Amino acid sequence: xxxxxxxxxxxxxxxxxxxxxxxxxxxxxxxxxxxxxxxxxxxxxxxxxxxxxxxxxxxxxxxxxxxxxxxxxxxxxxxxxxxxxxxxxxxxxxxxxxxxxxxxxxxxxxxxxxxxxxxxxxxxxxxxxxxxxxxxxxxxxxxxxxxxxxxxxxxxxxxxxxxxxxxxxxxxxxxxxxxxxxxxxxxxxxxxxxxxxxxxxxxxxxxxxxxxxxxxxxxxxxxxxxxxxxxxxxxxxxxxxxxxxxxxxxxxxxxxxxxxxxxxxxxxxxxxxxxxxxxxxxxxxxxxxxxxxxxxxxxxxxxxxxxxxxxxxxxxxxxxxxxxxxxxxxxxxxxxxxxxxxxxxxxxxxxxxxxxxxxxx
Amino acid sequence: xxxxxxxxxxxxxxxxxxxxxxxxxxxxxxxxxxxxxxxxxxxxxxxxxxxxxxxxxxxxxxxxxxxxxxxxxxxxxxxxxxxxxxxxxxxxxxxxxxxxxxxxxxxxxxxxxxxxxxxxxxxxxxxxxxxxxxxxxxxxxxxxxxxxxxxxxxxxxxxxxxxxxxxxxxxxxxxxxxxxxxxxxxxxxxxxxxxxxxxxxxxxxxxxxxxxxxxxxxxxxxxxxxxxxxxxxxxxxxxxxxxxxxxxxxxxxxxxxxxxxxxxxxxxxxxxxxxxxxxxxxxxxxxxxxxxxxxxxxxxxxxxxxxxxxxxxxxxxxxxxxxxxxxx
Ligand SMILES: Cc1ncc(C[n+]2csc(CCOP(=O)(O)OP(=O)(O)O)c2C)c(N)n1
Ligand SMILES: [Mg+2]
Numbered sequence: 001x002x003x004x005x006x007x008x009x010x011x012x013x014x015x016x017x018x019x020x021x022x023x024x025x026x027x028x029x030x031x032x033x034x035x036x037x038x039x040x041x042x043x044x045x046x047x048x049x050x051x052x053x054x055x056x057x058x059x060x061x062x063x064x065x066x067x068x069x070x071x072x073x074x075x076x077x078x079x080x081x082x083x084x085x086x087x088x089x090x091x092x093x094x095x096x097x098x099x100x101x102x103x104x105x106x107x108x109x110x111x112x113x114x115x116x117x118x119x120x121x122x123x124x125x126x127x128x129x130x131x132x133x134x135x136x137x138x139x140x141x142x143x144x145x146x147x148x149x150x151x152x153x154x155x156x157x158x159x160x161x162x163x164x165x166x167x168x169x170x171x172x173x174x175x176x177x178x179x180x181x182x183x184x185x186x187x188x189x190x191x192x193x194x195x196x197x198x199x200x201x202x203x204x205x206x207x208x209x210x211x212x213x214x215x216x217x218x219x220x221x222x223x224x225x226x227x228x229x230x231x232x233x234x235x236x237x238x239x240x241x242x243x244x245x246x247x248x249x250x251x252x253x254x255x256x257x258x259x260x261x262x263x264x265x266x267x268x269x270x271x272x273x274x275x276x277x278x279x280x281x282x283x284x285x286x287x288x289x290x291x292x293x294x295x296x297x298x299x300x301x302x303x304x305x306x307x308x309x310x311x312x313x314x315x316x317x318x319x320x321x322x323x324x325x326x327x328x329x330x331x332x333x334x335x336x337x338x339x340x341x342x343x344x345x346x347x348x349x350x351x352x353x354x355x356x357x358x359x360x361x
Numbered sequence: 362x363x364x365x366x367x368x369x370x371x372x373x374x375x376x377x378x379x380x381x382x383x384x385x386x387x388x389x390x391x392x393x394x395x396x397x398x399x400x401x402x403x404x405x406x407x408x409x410x411x412x413x414x415x416x417x418x419x420x421x422x423x424x425x426x427x428x429x430x431x432x433x434x435x436x437x438x439x440x441x442x443x444x445x446x447x448x449x450x451x452x453x454x455x456x457x458x459x460x461x462x463x464x465x466x467x468x469x470x471x472x473x474x475x476x477x478x479x480x481x482x483x484x485x486x487x488x489x490x491x492x493x494x495x496x497x498x499x500x501x502x503x504x505x506x507x508x509x510x511x512x513x514x515x516x517x518x519x520x521x522x523x524x525x526x527x528x529x530x531x532x533x534x535x536x537x538x539x540x541x542x543x544x545x546x547x548x549x550x551x552x553x554x555x556x557x558x559x560x561x562x563x564x565x566x567x568x569x570x571x572x573x574x575x576x577x578x579x580x581x582x583x584x585x586x587x588x589x590x591x592x593x594x595x596x597x598x599x600x601x602x603x604x605x606x607x608x609x610x611x612x613x614x615x616x617x618x619x620x621x622x623x624x625x626x627x628x629x630x631x632x633x634x635x636x637x638x639x640x641x642x643x644x645x646x647x648x649x650x651x652x653x654x655x656x657x658x659x660x661x662x663x664x665x666x667x668x669x670x671x672x673x674x675x676x677x678x679x680x681x682x683x684x685x686x687x688x689x
Contacts, residue, residue, distance in 0.1 A: 133492075
C-alpha cells in the first residue's frame with residue numbers, strides 16, 4: 001500500500017444509508033448491526049428532543065445561551081457510541097448531546113450554558129473533559145491524555161471533537177503533529193457543518209477536504225456523511241479500533257450542516273439564504289434512519305415507544321431541572337482557585353461575606 | 362455633522378467608516394467582520410460599502426490575523442483587526458508581545474507598525490466563560506504597546522480615529538457593556554488625543570480614577586456622594602498607555618484623596634500601577650492611602666455570579682468613606 005493510499009480519505013464521504021433511507025454497499029465499511037442501529041435510533045430521538053427542549057428553555061431565559069447541534073445529532077451520538085467506558089471524550093460548547101449521551105447528567109451538561117458555573121460535571125466520572133470554548137485548545141489536551149494512557153499501558157482511546165472553523169487554529173495543527181509523532185491513540189473528529197458563525201467553509205480552508213489535512217502530519221484521514229448514523233458508526237468505529245490497536249491517531253471529517261443559527265444570539269439571515277438551508281432539511285439524520293428501519297420492518301411499536309419515552313424523559317429532566325432558579329453561593333467564587341487558598345483570597349472572601357451581611361442587615 | 366444620538370457601537374462603526382473613506386490604506390479584518398458585521402455589529406455594512414478587499418473575514422486564527430496585520434503594516438497599509446472577544450485574543454499573544462510591541466525597537470525605528478487591534482472586553486453582559494475578561498493589564502505591561510479604552514460614545518469615535526492615524530500599534534479596548542449606551546454627540550468636534558486623560562466631573566473632596574467600563578460606575582458613585590454632601594472628581598484615563606500623570610496627579614493633589622476604580626482583578630494590574638504612581642508622585646498631598654475598588658483576584662465568574670465581581674457604586678462609596686476623614 002502506498003503512502004497516498006494509506007493516508008488519503010475516500011473520494012466521496014462514506015455513506016451507508018442515503019438521504020432517502022436507501023442502503024449502499026461500501027468496499028471498506030459494513031452496515032452496523034440491527035441492534036446498533038436501533039440503539040442509535042433511540043438515541044437520535046432523545047438527542048433531537050434534548051436540542052429542541054434546550055432551545056425552548058433558552059427562549060424562556062433559563063439558559064444564558066444554547067449552541068444547538070440540531071441536524072448534527074448523528075455526529076454527536078456516533079462519537080460516543082463507538083467508545084468504551086474507559087475512553088475519553090473531549091467536547092466543545094456545541095457537543096452537549098454527545099456529553100449527555102456519555103452518561104453525564106443532562107442538567108450538569110448544561111451548567112456552563114445556564115451560567116451557574118463554568119463546568120457542571122466531574123470529568124473523571126464519565127471521562128468527559130470540560131467543554132472547551134476557546135477553539136481547538138482542547139485538542140493538545142486530548143493528545144496528552146492519550147499519550148499518558150499509552151505510557152501507563154492502558155488501551156484508552158480519546159475522541160477529540162472540533163468544528164470546521166476550529167481546524168484553522170494553530171492548536172489543531174500542533175495537536176495533530178504531536179499525536180502523529182507520539183502515535184497517540186486519538187481520533188480527531190471534525191464536525192464540518194460548513195459554518196464558523198457566519199464564515200463559510202470556503203473562507204476557512206482551500207484544502208480538497210478537511211480530512212486531507214491529516215496527510216501532512218502522517219495521519220490517515222477519512223470522511224463520512226455526517227447525517228448518516230450508519231456510516232458514521234462504521235467509520236468512527238474503525239478509527240477507534242485502529243487507534244486502540246496502536247496504529248496511531250486518525251482524522252475523521254463528517255460532512256454535515258448547521259441547520260440553525262450559531263446560537264440563539266445569532267441572526268443567520270445576515271449571511272446565508274434560506275434556500276441554502278432547505279436541501280439540508282431533506283438530509284435529516286433521523287428521517288433517513290427511520291425510513292431505513294421501517295423498510296427493514298425493524299421499527300416496531302416497542303422501539304418507537306422506548307425512543308419516545310427516552311425523549312419525553314430527557315425533556316422533562318431539562319424542564320424540571322432548569323426552570324427553578326439555580327442556587328448559587330458567592331463563597332464559591334474563591335473556593336477552587338488553588339489547592340491551598342491564599343491569604344489574599346481569604347481576605348477577599350471575608351470582604352464579600354461582610355458586604356453581603358451588611359446588605360442583609 | 363450636527364448632534365445625533367448614537368450608541369458606542371454606532372460611533373465605532375462610524376469611525377471605521379470615516380477612517381476607511383479618508384485613507385485607502387486602512388483595511389479591516391478578523392472573524393465574522395464581513396457579511397455579519399461582527400458579533401457586536403461594529404463593522405456593520407463596511408464590506409457592502411467598501412468591498413471585501415477593504416473589510417473581510419479571515420480563517421479562524423487570531424495569531425494568523427495579528428501576524429498578517431504586522432506584515433500588511435510593514436508593507437504600507439493600516440490594518441485594523443478585531444479579536445472577537447477579550448479571551449479569544451490570547452492565541453495572538455505571541456504575535457502581540459514578540460512582534461507588534463517590539464518591531465519599532467528591534468529595527469531602530471526603521472519599521473513602524475501603524476495598526477490597531479480592537480478588543481471588546483470586560484463583563485456585565487452575562488457572558489459565559491472566556492467572554493468577559495479584562496485583559497488590558499497584559500498589554501499595558503508590555504513595553505511598545507499603546508493601550509486606549511473609551512468610556513463615552515464621543516471618545517469611542519475620537520479615540521478610534523486617532524488610533525488608526527497613530528504611527529504605532531494601538532490595542533483598542535472596547536468596553537462591551539457600554540456598546541449599547543446612547544449619547545448625543547457631534548462627531549466633527551471630537552478628537553481627544555491619545556495619552557490624555559480627562560476630568561469628567563469636578564469635586565473638591567476626593568478623586569475617583571477610572572477607565573473604560575468603570576467610568577460610568579464612578580460617575581454614578583460621584584452623583585450619589587454629592588447627594589450625601591461629598592464632592593468627588595472623576596478622572597477618565599481614556600489612555601492607559603501612554604499614561605497621563607499630569608492630569609491624574611493634578612486632580613489628586615487638588616483633592617488630597619483618591620480611589621482607583623477598575624473592572625479588572627487588582628493584583629499586578631493597571632490599577633496597582635495607578636496607585637503606585639499616585640503614591641510616588643503625590644505623597645505629600647495625600648491625606649489617606651490611595652484605595653482601590655477592583656474585581657477579586659479570581660477568574661471572571663459565570664453569569665449568575667458576575668454581579669459580585671463587578672465594581673459597584675456601594676463599593677466605591679465604602680472606599681471613599683474609608684479615606685480617613687477627620688470627622689468620621
Ligand atoms: C480562540 C477562539 N476564537 C474565537 C472564538 C469565537 N467563536 C466561538 S464559536 C466560533 C465559530 C466556530 O466554528 P466551528 O469551529 O466551525 O464550530 P461550530 O460553531 O460550527 O460548531 C467562533 C469564532 C472562540 N470561541 N475561540
Ligand atoms: Mg462549524
